[in-house]
Amino acid sequence: MSELHDVSHRAELAPGDVDVSVRTRVLGYLVGLGLAVLLTATSFFVAGTDLVWQPSIPVAIIVLAIAQMGVHLVFFLHITTGPDNTNNVMALAFGLLIVFLVIGGSLWIMANLNHNMMPMDQLMQMQR
Amino acid sequence: MAAGALARGYDPHLTGLADAGHEGPAPKRIVTGFGFWIFLLSDMVMFSCFFAAYAVLLGQTAGGPTGAELFNLRNVAVETTCLLLSSFVCGMASIAADVSNHLWFQIAMAVTCVLGLAFLTIEFREFSDLVARGAGPSRSAFLSAFFTLVGCHGLHVSAGILWLLTMMAQVFAKGFRADIRRRFLCFALFWHALDIIWVAVFSVVYLLGSAA
Numbered sequence: 001m002s003e004l005h006d007v008s009h010r011a012e013l014a015p016g017d018v019d020v021s022v023r024t025r026v027l028g029y030l031v032g033l034g035l036a037v038l039l040t041a042t043s044f045f046v047a048g049t050d051l052v053w054q055p056s057i058p059v060a061i062i063v064l065a066i067a068q069m070g071v072h073l074v075f076f077l078h079i080t081t082g083p084d085n086t087n088n089v090m091a092l093a094f095g096l097l098i099v100f101l102v103i104g105g106s107l108w109i110m111a112n113l114n115h116n117m118m119p120m121d122q123l124m125q126m127q128r
Numbered sequence: 129m130a131a132g133a134l135a136r137g138y139d140p141h142l143t144g145l146a147d148a149g150h151e152g153p154a155p156k157r158i159v160t161g162f163g164f165w166i167f168l169l170s171d172m173v174m175f176s177c178f179f180a181a182y183a184v185l186l187g188q189t190a191g192g193p194t195g196a197e198l199f200n201l202r203n204v205a206v207e208t209t210c211l212l213l214s215s216f217v218c219g220m221a222s223i224a225a226d227v228s229n230h231l232w233f234q235i236a237m238a239v240t241c242v243l244g245l246a247f248l249t250i251e252f253r254e255f256s257d258l259v260a261r262g263a264g265p266s267r268s269a270f271l272s273a274f275f276t277l278v279g280c281h282g283l284h285v286s287a288g289i290l291w292l293l294t295m296m297a298q299v300f301a302k303g304f305r306a307d308i309r310r311r312f313l314c315f316a317l318f319w320h321a322l323d324i325i326w327v328a329v330f331s332v333v334y335l336l337g338s339a340a
Binding site for chain 1: 157158160161162164165166169170172173176177179180181183184201205208212213215216219220223226227313317320321323324327328330331332335336338339
């Protein structure tokens with residue numbers, strides 16, 4: 001307990017840390033759960049509905065997923081923009097960079113290869 | 129905020145000189161938490177490779193079933209509910225650990241464990257159902273990528289449950305010692321991070337798969 005509330009000697013926060021009363025913390029988790037459920041329900045609804053313009057559905061699902069990951073990071077993992085959290089945020093930013101390079105790069109290169117490759121039946125004929 | 133930074137010594141280039149004589153190195157739990165956060169990020173990078181493989185192989189069904197024909201969104205909704213609630217209850221366990229309340233800690237951890245097991249049961253039934261219908265991982269490149277990605281998340285949840293039970297036993301046997309608290313901090317981070325991965329899985333694999 002004393003360790004938890006001894007803010008003056010703390011240089012920064014570990015991920016998952018917060019310095020507030022139990023009541024506020026429970027409330028924080030409840031808000032996080034509420035937002036997460038709301039976003040999840042919206043994306044399940046959007047995936048199955050005919051009410052919205054069909055080509056917008058994949059984009060909507062991706063945006064909702066990214067928003068929900070943000071909610072989880074802030075309310076559950078407590079990665080915030082506070083000055084005490086700089087190291088954690090910098091590590092997260094680097095992780096995101098790698099994730100986007102891996103996913104975006106793979107999709108880009110493979111789509112390009114697919115596009116430039118001869119259709120399979122022609123390829124088979126050439127090999128004869 | 130700025131005042132707090134000044135009080136600790138303004139040190140834009142992180143030389144550590146401004147703080148000399150005032151503060152020692154960061155407490156051990158902060159170093160531990162940061163290190164584990166780095167591990168979690170590397171885990172997410174690993175998952176991003178599986179996601180990239182899945183996205184590239186999405187169309188390679190080799191004449192077999194596509195995602196839209198296989199996925200049961202009702203199952204996925206139940207799985208998602210289990211994981212979201214377990215993440216919330218795990219948060220309650222963190223609070224109980226911080227106020228050293230043994231009873232609530234064990235109750236919250238037990239509920240987290242039950243919800244995680246419910247998730248694993250549903251996922252296992254889904255997998256065995258797919259294999260029984262001839263849509264196992266060897267059917268097509270798409271299904272290989274699907275089983276690798278979703279199965280890897282399932283393996284992480286299984287490992288998380290083993291860790292969870294270990295934490296319950298350790299807290300029961302040794303109490304809320306500083307080292308046990310650090311281990312629990314890492315466990316809570318792990319459990320919440322699995323939820324983030326699951327958000328990506330249900331959105332990219334199941335929702336996009338059945339919408340497309």
